[in-house]
Each structure stands twice: as structure tokens, then as C-alpha cells.
Amino acid sequence: MSRHYDITAVRRQFPVTEHMLYLDSAHQTPLASSVRDALLRFYSEGNEFAGPKSLWLSRVEQIRGRVAKFLNAKPTEIAFTKNTSESMNVAANALPLERGDNVLLVEGDHPNNAYAFLNLQRKGLEVRFVPLKGETASAEMFEGYVDKRTRAISLSHVTFHAGHRFDLASIGRLCAQRHLYFVVDAMQSTGVLRLDVKAVQASIVGSGCHKGLLVPQGLGILFCEEGLDELQPAYLAMSSLANPPGDYIARADNMDLKHGAGRFEIGNLNLPDIHALDASLDFIEGIGVDAIEAHLYDLGDRLIEHLDEQRIRLVGPRARADRAPHIYVLDLPAETWLDYFASQQVRISPERDGIRVSFGLFNTFEDVDRFATIVARRVRTSALSAQAVR
Ligand SMILES: Cc1ncc(COP(=O)(O)O)c(C=O)c1O
Incomplete structure (x- = not known):
């Protein structure tokens, strides 16, 4: 059941759901049949035409345009990369950072974002890890850390x-007011939450x-705001x-x-992955990101x-x-639960x-209830055996 779209049709695209309770889409999303078909x-x-490369390249431009629209950007603001890490490293190395400048990151955020900047410590960059205060990171959390030498804030969306x-x-808004570059790692939000790059400046x-955008590993996207001509690429090719x-x-x-x-x-x-992205955007836009988010x-x-309960x-x-x-991360010790979940054909991640339970667009209320029943069964069995020992 879904209140927002035809979940039965969506689920049919993911045959893995027939033999596994897949709750690990924040790790990677299973391949949808339509995306597999695009790859094939x-x-x-x-295989048959020795690769019509000019046709493939013209499609790349069309798909670049689709990605741009998806993020509310212009096609010239979008580049294809290999993954998030490459996009973050492009950013860190392109920004006009000088010895003694500093960049603000969130303590405990994804290492693939942090290392891109930590690598520049050897060139005299200061990396300041700002501790999370409460349940979210907002401008207020960073304000006290910004000084004359702060050049950028970089963090994950999710x-x-x-x-x-x-x-x-x-x-x-804070970055715009203080003339800072604002760098966002959107790996965990693209395809799941609407991201309007202009609205967030x-x-x-x-x-x-390879998560919310449903494409196999090996493709990344990079948005770079128009007009930032001072950003210089660290690598160069034709x-x-x-x-x-x-x-x-x-x-x-x-x-x-x-x-x-x-x-x-x-x-x-x-x-291949860019072609897969075309099919996954068909699929995602056919449902609507807002509907996916709501579900x-x-x-x-x-x-x-x-x-x-x-x-x-x-x-x-x-x-x-x-x-x-x-x-959603549940306060259950991974070391004592992992084998149990594996034995029940439940796919989750230790965190x-x-x-960590993470949903994809194909999960249903029945999946959630089934997961809760599986957890309760183990809790009950453990309580009974503890009683027996006493
Ligand atoms: C927030 C975040 N950034 C980056 C990554 C992965 O980086 P990459 O796309 O370079 O493998 C992940 C998870 O895989 C992530 O959760």
C-alpha cells in the first residue's frame, strides 16, 4: 500500500523483493528492471553496431539536460563524474583556497566528503569540524565558527x-551573506528528497x-553554479x-x-551508466520525487x-x-543482531x-510490519531464554 503512487507496479520492477526483505537502499538500491533493460x-x-558513439554522445547532452532540470539547474552547470568522492575532490581542489584559510565541516559527516578537504591540510588549509547541536545542522550551528579566513562550508544533505x-x-543563506562557497554532498538525498540547488544557494x-538515483555504481554528478569561473580544475583533458x-x-x-x-x-x-540514468529518471519522474518522499x-x-511499542x-x-x-537507525547492538537478520532474509546495514533500516521507493507498510514482527520475535525469544537462565 502507498497513499501516493501505485506501489504494486513499482514493486514489480524490483524482483529482489520476492525473496528478500530489502531494507538497505541507503547502501545501494537494487537494480530496477527498466534500468537493467536500458543497460542491455x-x-x-x-554489440551489434560497434557503438554508435556520436549517438551516445548526443544522448549524454540530452541526459545532462534532464539532470539539470531535476536539480533546477542549467545543463552547463552539470558535469558527470565517477562518484560523490570525485565530485567532492573536484570541489575541494578547484576552490581558490590559500594557506591559512579554513573550511567548516560537520563532525562525524561522511568521510568521503571530509577527506577531500583534509587532504589539503598539507597545503595549509585548516579544516574545522563543527559538532552537531541537537537534531539538525542549520546556519546557527556554524555561525560561531566563521571568521575572516573561512572560505567554505561543506556537508551532506542527509x-x-x-x-x-x-x-x-x-x-x-549564511554562505551567501558571508561570501562563502557552499558545497553539498547529496548522495543520500538525490531521488529521495527534492533538491533545488538554486533555492538552497x-x-x-x-x-x-547508486542509491536514490537507481543506477549501478560508477557514475557521479556534479553541479557547479554558473559564474564561478575562478574555480580551476585540478585535472585537465581535451x-x-x-x-x-x-x-x-x-x-x-x-x-x-x-x-x-x-x-x-x-x-x-x-x-552505460549515463544511459541507465536516463531510464531511472523516467522511472523516478513517472512517480514524482515528492510522492516518493511522502511515501x-x-x-x-x-x-x-x-x-x-x-x-x-x-x-x-x-x-x-x-x-x-x-x-532510521535502531539502538540495537549490530554484533548480536546481524546474523539473525541474515537468517531471516532481511537486508539491513550495521551502523x-x-x-540501519533504509527504505527504497518499492518498500511497503507490509515490509515495515514484517520487519517489526521479526524484531519482536527475537526480543521475545531472548527474554524467555534470559528467564530460563534465572
Ligand atoms: C553521504 C555520503 N557521501 C558519499 C557516499 C559514498 O561516496 P562515493 O559515491 O564516492 O562512493 C555515501 C555512501 O556510500 C554517503 O552516504
Whole structure:
């Protein structure tokens, strides 16, 4: 059941749901049949026609346009990368950072964001980890850490480890007021939560595509706000240039960069995954991100009800405004629960503070109830055996 879309039709796209209780979409989403079909079509084109590369490249531009629309950006503001880490490293190395400058990150945020900046410590950058205060990160949390040498704030939209949903709009406002670059890791939110890069005033957004965007690993996207021409790519290839040499002979006197995010693209792209992204955007837009978000929040509400009944603490935020729709960490010791879940064909992830349940667009209320029953059964059995020992 879903109050927001035809979940039966959506679920049919994920045959894995027939033999497994899949609650691990924040790790990776299973492959949808329509996305698999797009990959197969791409491989058949390569197989039967030796790859119509010009056609593939024209499709890349069309799909770039779709990604732009999806994020409320312009096509020239979008580059394809390999994953989130590459997008974050592009950002960190492109920003005009000087020795003694500092960048603000959130303590405990995803390491793939943090290392991109920590790597620049050897060039004299100061990385300041700002501790989370309460259930969300908003401008207020960062204000006391901004000084004359602060150049950027970089953080995840949604945390993978407890499902916080950070207040990007207020942080974007702070960055605009203080002339800071605003860098966002959207890996856990793309396809699950609407992200309007203009509304949150982001300078750079990076994301992989293998979670909410339903594409196999190996494709990332990068939004870079128009006009940030001072951002210089750390790597260069023909594809980064405004006028690449037609005769394929490199010349040092004609190295003007493309305007826009294209300057950060180097070499051949992950064409199979970009084709897969086209199919996944068909699928996601056919349902609507707002409908997906609303459905996942409904599932989360139902899960929280079960947790309250069973007196199991939710590690992350409870309020819809502060929490991501799909990520819930239960205060259960992973080391004693993992084998049990595996034995019940339940796929979850161990997390820092417990067991992480994460929903995908194909999960149902029945999935949530089934999970709660499986948890309750083990709690009951453990209580009975503890009584017997006494
Ligand atoms: C917030 C966040 N950033 C980044 C990543 C992964 O980075 P990458 O796409 O480079 O593998 C994850 C999880 O896989 C994540 O949860």
C-alpha cells in the first residue's frame, strides 16, 4: 500500500523483493528492471553496431539536460563524474583556497566528503569540524565558527549514519551573506528528497547515482553554479577545454577552459551508466520525487510507531522536519543482531550506533510490519531464554 503512487507496479520492477526483505537502499538500491533493460539496450548497440558513439554522445547532452532540470539547474552547470568522492575532490581542489584559510565541516559527516578537504591540510588549509547541536545542522550551528579566513562550508544533505536532514536553505543563506562557497554532498538525498540547488544557494553539489538515483555504481554528478569561473580544475583533458584541438595535437597557447561545469569533465564518460540514468529518471519522474518522499515518510512514521511499542530507541531525529524520509537507525547492538537478520532474509546495514533500516521507493507498510514482527520475535525469544537462565 502507498497513499501516493501505485506501489504494486513499482514493486514489480524490483524482483529482489520476492525473496528478500530489502531494507538497505541507503547502501545501494537494487537494480530496477527498466534500468537493467536500458543497460542491455546500450550493450546491444555496442554489440551489434560497434557503438554508435556520436549517438551516445548526443544522448549524454540530452541526459545532462534532464539532470539539470531535476536539480533546477542549467545543463552547463552539470558535469558527470565517477562518484560523490570525485565530485567532492573536484570541489575541494578547484576552490581558490590559500594557506591559512579554513573550511567548516560537520563532525562525524561522511568521510568521503571530509577527506577531500583534509587532504589539503598539507597545503595549509585548516579544516574545522563543527559538532552537531541537537537534531539538525542549520546556519546557527556554524555561525560561531566563521571568521575572516573561512572560505567554505561543506556537508551532506542527509546523513548516512543516523538520517539527519540538514537545513540547507539556512546554511546557504549564511554562505551567501558571508561570501562563502557552499558545497553539498547529496548522495543520500538525490531521488529521495527534492533538491533545488538554486533555492538552497549551493555553489557545488556532488552525488553518486547508486542509491536514490537507481543506477549501478560508477557514475557521479556534479553541479557547479554558473559564474564561478575562478574555480580551476585540478585535472585537465581535451573535454575540459573550450576549443579542443581538432587535429588532436596539444598546444599550450589554447587552453581556455569551458565555461561552466564541463571544465571538470575529463576523458570518456561512463556511457552505460549515463544511459541507465536516463531510464531511472523516467522511472523516478513517472512517480514524482515528492510522492516518493511522502511515501517514505509514511513508512518511517509506521516504523517509529513499532519502535515505540517495542521500546526500541531511534538513534537519529524523530520529527519529519529534521529527519530524512528513508534512514532510521535502531539502538540495537549490530554484533548480536546481524546474523539473525541474515537468517531471516532481511537486508539491513550495521551502523555506528546500531542497525540501519533504509527504505527504497518499492518498500511497503507490509515490509515495515514484517520487519517489526521479526524484531519482536527475537526480543521475545531472548527474554524467555534470559528467564530460563534465572
Ligand atoms: C553521504 C555520503 N557521501 C558519499 C557516499 C559514498 O561516496 P562515493 O559515491 O564516492 O562512493 C555515501 C555512501 O556510500 C554517503 O552516504
